[in-house]
Amino acid sequence: MKAYEYSFVIKRGDGTSEVIPVEFERSIRSKSIKITPQLQKKVIRVTYPVYVLHSRAVAFLEKQKNWVAKQLEKVPEKVEIKDGAKITFLEHEYTISNIPNARRGVWFEENYIFVSGDPEFLNRRVKDFLKVEMKKYFTEKTRFYAKKIGKKFNNVSVKDTVSRWGSCASNGNISYSWRLGFAPIFVIDYIVAHEVAHLEELNHSYKFWRVVKDIYSGDVDEAQKWLSRNGLSLYSVD
Ligand SMILES: [Zn+2]
Known part of the structure; x- marks a missing residue:
């Protein structure tokens, strides 16, 4: 140390x-x-x-x-991804279960996330799996919101940034933190709607917020409040 x-x-x-x-x-x-x-x-x-x-x-x-x-004291307790651990992903609680001899990679089955292979690699394999799942999920949501304003985006990627939940570049590349998978879905929707609105307005002007409110059916204040109060907990899963 x-x-x-x-x-x-x-x-x-x-x-x-x-x-x-x-x-x-x-x-x-x-x-x-x-x-x-x-x-x-x-x-x-x-x-x-x-x-x-x-x-x-x-x-x-x-x-x-x-x-x-x-x-x-505000730092939430760590939840380590390992055999037997419980995590909430996209509002669904799963127990992680290691099946060393299975040869299926990582998969969801009802309330379990099963992981084959050596327990030593379980943590990394589960994280890689969840990142791939989130990339698919974000891509679908981004398409949904972009369609509402008739805009095209370029590429969706997932990151593990500590400073921001999402970003949108002027070339239409959008990235999100995969850790949003541990947040409630109304919060994920807010972040996606926010980044998609940047396809139209690359700033945080009055016009920008009007676009967000047009396409996001939830309560913007509620989502922002949730993130400022609980955002840290999304980093406690490790
Ligand atoms: Zn923004």
């Missing part, structure tokens, strides 16, 4: 713990010492002006450590 100059430890109810490192950075643009818990990346960033001594930045963090610990 890497040794950090400073780190926090989250202790779980099941006896496990997680180390959250602190990254210090001197910045020309910085005007004061600032602590930013980046909960998705699971790192605490401390930026401070060039004229401030490093030891002062550390002392500042020391003073704020109760506040930081409080922020870290």
Whole structure:
């Protein structure tokens, strides 16, 4: 394990713990010492002006450590993809079950996701499988919404970005976070409608939001609220 100059430890109810490192950075643009818990990346960033001594930045963090610990309570418990684990995917709960001798790859069957082969590779195989499923799912949804505004898109891809749920480039390439598969479907629909609306308006103008509201039948505020409250939990599956 890497040794950090400073780190926090989250202790779980099941006896496990997680180390959250602190990254210090001197910045020309910085005007004061600032602590930013980046909960998705699971790192605490401390930026401070060039004229401030490093030891002062550390002392500042020391003073704020109760506040930081409080922020870290928001980090959801990890759900590890392994034999016997339960995950919710597209609003359906599945139990992951390893069948080492089967030669069928990964497949859904009722409430199970069965995985053949060596348990050592199970985690990666399930993730690859879910990514492929999400790519198909997103492509279909994107087609559905694009048709509503009579626009064509180029290519749909899935990513594992931590900073955004979707993006749309000016060449019509749209990408989504595969982790949205763990979110409610009304939230997925909102993200797809949002990215598709960018095919018409490559900005967040009034006109853009009118397009979103025209094609998305759900409640935009509700979907955004869900993401800001629960977005982190989508990263807890690992
Ligand atoms: Zn946007």
